[in-house]
Amino acid sequence: MAADLPKPKMTTILSIDGGGIRGIIPSTILAFFESKLQELDGPDARIADYFDLIAGTSTGGLIAAMLTAPNKDKKPLYAAKDLTNFFLEHSPKIFPQKNYLFSSVTNLFGKVLGPKYDGQYLRTLLNDQLRDTTLKETLTNVVIPAFDINHLHPVIFSNVKARWDELKNPKLADVCISTSAAPTYLPAYEFQTNNSMGNTHVFNMVDGGVAANNPTLAAITQVSKGTNICEPFKTKPMETERMLVLSLGTGAAKNEGKYSASKAAKWGMFNWVYDNGATPIVDIFSDASSDMVDFHVGSFFQSFRCHKNYLRIQETDLSGEVALVDIATEQNLKNLTKVGKELLKRAVSRVNLETGEYEAVDGEGTNEEALTQFAKMLSEQRKLQLSP
Secondary structure (H helix, E strand, C coil): CCCCCCCCCCEEEEEECCCHHHHHHHHHHHHHHHHHHHHHHCCCCCHHHCCCEEEECCHHHHHHHHHHCECCCCCECCCHHHHHHHHHHHHHHHCCCCCHHHHHHHHHHHHHHCCCCCCHHHHHHHHHHHCCCEHHHCCCEEEEEEEECCCCEEEEEEHHHHCCCHHHCCEHHHHHHHHCCCCCCCCCEEEEEECCCCCEEEEEEEECHHHHCCCHHHHHHHHCCCCHHHCCCCCCCCCHHHEEEEEECCCCECCCCCCCHHHHCCCCHHHHHCECCECHHHHHHHHHHHHHHHHHHHHHHHHCCCHHHEEEECCCECCHHHHCCCCCCHHHHHHHHHHHHHHHHCECEEECCCCCCEEECCCCCEHHHHHHHHHHHHHHHHHHHHCC
């Protein structure tokens, strides 16, 4: 009998969407997922040990940084189980809720006169948490998109690039502040990097969600460039059979009927940036970006019959306050945690390439079961990578 062929080594990717305080949803899922890895490999197992690359945009970028930034013992700054508490503790101070009687008026004028929040607490928090840690020091490879409004192009912060170019190795705190500077909500952010040759690069940044709210495709592109700087990955372009990709959304209000054409037909510039507490233009761009990436990535994996190598978990039925990105009341934060836990019990869904709708997949169980199986595959891959 012929000997069994050795299992191929896969490139493993975790991607986390943007979405403000809705980052609690993927945080809840990651806590469950890390617990499954710990059941397999012991209590010290951490998300960063299992992924060749972790990508995150906006709130997803903050999660990526917390999971990969080293503490004084060169271990991840945060375990996944601690992420939800991070949001519960700090979100009310990042997005302070004003007195209800005056909030509508304040929000109305705030949208016209400046960002809704000053961002000072978030900047101080990130600098305190991450200190002088630079991008190249993360414990695994990261990709964090942002957008440079001076040059009008996306900037993909990557520690792969940071390792060979000082000008592309900013402080991780600066990267996180940049990717989360959501237009109309938080102020744009300027910072600069310097190198030993005396050169300077100035960044004028806003939220990465304006370009890549779902950073999955940016992550796949990073690992499949085939250039010398990406040598650690050794994955050919769209070699889906050699990839394991876990993509986590932050929820969307697709089934609520959030906006109507009859209503929007009467909108001018002001209404597109403010409608009953929401920001339609931001919602539309971020959801469209996320869905198009999922559609393209899903089509790649399905066309090569590797659909089980790509697991996308997304809640599409948010409504009311949980659908907003900045309602940091105690009750809403609890409700978002509940959404994440309930999503684990939902059937695995996949985008229908004909209709663009998410549909439950027969025979693949719940998201909880799919994550358990995904954890087993990652555990096997880690053993392969650690083997001679």
